[in-house]
Amino acid sequence: MKPMPSGYKLHDYIIGAQIGKGSNAAVYEAAARFTPKREEEEEEEVKLREEEEEVKEGAPSLTCCSFRRFPLAIKMMWNFGAGSSSEAILSSMSQELVPAGRLALKPEGEEPLDGHFGFLPRRVSAHPNVIRVHRAFTAEVPLLPGAREEYPDVLPARLNPGGLGNNRTLFLVMKSYPGTLRQFLSGNQPSRRQRVLMLLQLLEGVQHLCSEGVAHRDLKTDNILLELDSAGCPRLVISDFGCCLSQSDCSLQLPFNSMWVSRGGNACLMAPEVSSASPGRASVIDYRKADGWAVGAVAYEIFGEQNPFYGAGGLQSRSYEETQLPPPPPTAPADVQLVIQLLLRRSPSKRPSARVAANMLHLSLWGGRALSNLRKLSDWLLCQSAVVLLGGCSGPGGVHGGGGASEELPVQPGSGGASHRGGVPAVRPGGGQRRLIRLTFRPNKRILPSR
Ligand SMILES: Nc1ncnc2c1ncn2[C@@H]1O[C@H](COP(=O)(O)OP(=O)(O)OP(=O)(O)O)[C@@H](O)[C@H]1O
Numbered sequence: 001m002k003p004m005p006s007g008y009k010l011h012d013y014i015i016g017a018q019i020g021k022g023s024n025a026a027v028y029e030a031a032a033r034f035t036p037k038r039e040e041e042e043e044e045e046v047k048l049r050e051e052e053e054e055v056k057e058g059a060p061s062l063t064c065c066s067f068r069r070f071p072l073a074i075k076m077m078w079n080f081g082a083g084s085s086s087e088a089i090l091s092s093m094s095q096e097l098v099p100a101g102r103l104a105l106k107p108e109g110e111e112p113l114d115g116h117f118g119f120l121p122r123r124v125s126a127h128p129n130v131i132r133v134h135r136a137f138t139a140e141v142p143l144l145p146g147a148r149e150e151y152p153d154v155l156p157a158r159l160n161p162g163g164l165g166n167n168r169t170l171f172l173v174m175k176s177y178p179g180t181l182r183q184f185l186s187g188n189q190p191s192r193r194q195r196v197l198m199l200l201q202l203l204e205g206v207q208h209l210c211s212e213g214v215a216h217r218d219l220k221t222d223n224i225l226l227e228l229d230s231a232g233c234p235r236l237v238i239s240d241f242g243c244c245l246s247q248s249d250c251s252l253q254l255p256f257n258s259m260w261v262s263r264g265g266n267a268c269l270m271a272p273e274v275s276s277a278s279p280g281r282a283s284v285i286d287y288r289k290a291d292g293w294a295v296g297a298v299a300y301e302i303f304g305e306q307n308p309f310y311g312a313g314g315l316q317s318r319s320y321e322e323t324q325l326p327p328p329p330p331t332a333p334a335d336v337q338l339v340i341q342l343l344l345r346r347s348p349s350k351r352p353s354a355r356v357a358a359n360m361l362h363l364s365l366w367g368g369r370a371l372s373n374l375r376k377l378s379d380w381l382l383c384q385s386a387v388v389l390l391g392g393c394s395g396p397g398g399v400h401g402g403g404g405a406s407e408e409l410p411v412q413p414g415s416g417g418a419s420h421r422g423g424v425p426a427v428r429p430g431g432g433q434r435r436l437i438r439l440t441f442r443p444n445k446r447i448l449p450s451r
Contacts, residue, residue: 213250218265
């Protein structure tokens with residue numbers, strides 16, 4: 001019999017060291033207490049101890065032991081004003097649940113456990129470049145490592161008499177990633193191709209959100225998590241949905257009728273149509289291309305340059321002229337430079353959507369030779385279309401065989417990441433974790449799926 005999903009209580013987890021902190025939450029490494037025992041556990045333990053020794057001697061690598069021992073991350077929100085009832089917490093923090101999976105909240109109809117929510121916010125489906133929240137629940141704020149030293153003011157009076165926090169808060173359980181994009185870029189020199197792939201994955205993530213009526217509104221290198229795949233290629237996920245806009249009508253048009261309406265997070269990376277909007281009775285902010293603009297700015301960082309919108313002398317998104325932009329990063333291929341310039345167009349009508357920008361990068365990466373010949377190009381496009389069509393025709397999981405992203409907790413190290421589901425895979429076909437049916441390409445003949 002299939003075991004009942006679990007992990008809806010704080011007690012279900014072993015919590016380790018703090019791995020991150022923002023202005024709204026602290027994030028800790030975690031492991032599920034209900035992790036099934038594995039036969040090779042002994043061997044694994046020995047290996048982990050060896051790796052720990054290595055880590056003590058140098059900086060931890062992006063695949064180091066901690067991520068195996070603690071495959072999960074728990075984000076504990078700081079709760080100041082929301083009150084302590086689950087409903088109140090949810091209504092003030094519901095955006096954090098936008099990337100929550102189907103089983104993230106306690107299933108309806110069962111006896112309510114600690115932190116059951118009656119109301120579910122609109123959520124996005126799984127995508128390889130978007131974080132997945134596997135469990136979400138409310139619980140009493142515990143005293144976690146470093147709490148009194150690092151965030152005493154947000155603790156409840158029960159734990160710190162001078163603290164201003166509420167007694168209960170929201171906890172989100174995710175897969176643990178070895179680091180953020182910012183950390184990765186500061187300590188590594190990825191190849192040119194890897195940089196293009198990172199940009200492409202970001203655009204794929206943004207396109208997915210946009211197609212499901214969500215604007216992230218706080219894209220920055222701290223909110224992009226990263227791991228390396230088995231071939232050493234970076235895989236990115238967009239995380240931290242605390243500032244996102246998620247509308248039931250998917251229009252991404254926000255009535256901006258008061259200065260109290262939030263425009264989103266990081267002001268430096270707000271698209272011009274957002275930062276320059278003035279509140280008024282008929283004022284509406286269109287977010288459909290806003291995240292794409294932020295990706296254009298972050299692209300400078302991905303290619304090793306200073307973000308033109310950061311720092312004392314940085315450009316202001318509300319007022320810059322396109323001619324003031326620094327030249328696109330010289331290390332980027334010419335067609336990628338063009339994509340970056342187009343993404344930073346002031347006018348959304350002249351800016352490509354994330355879909356179009358991503359397609360331009362796909363063509364640049366994998367259609368290079370085909371582009372020199374129109375006939376070859378149409379064959380290549382046909383081949384790509386067939387991949388997508390087969391993906392759509394063969395039921396859940398499509399050509400990847402085996403359903404969409406797992407909604408189970410990734411209790412085993414390395415498991416539980418989002419998988420491809422529909423659309424064009426974010427990384428090169430065949431480069432992902434799942435096996436794809438390869439298409440044998442025969443120019444001007446037929447396209448035969450083969451194993
Ligand atoms: N799943 C995860 N795996 C590993 N580290 C994580 C994970 N989620 C978050 N972190 C780390 O914790 C930090 C803070 O997380 P997050 O950005 O979600 O918090 P926040 O308080 O909402 O941030 P902000 O200040 O942007 O509002 C991240 O920058 C990252 O370093």
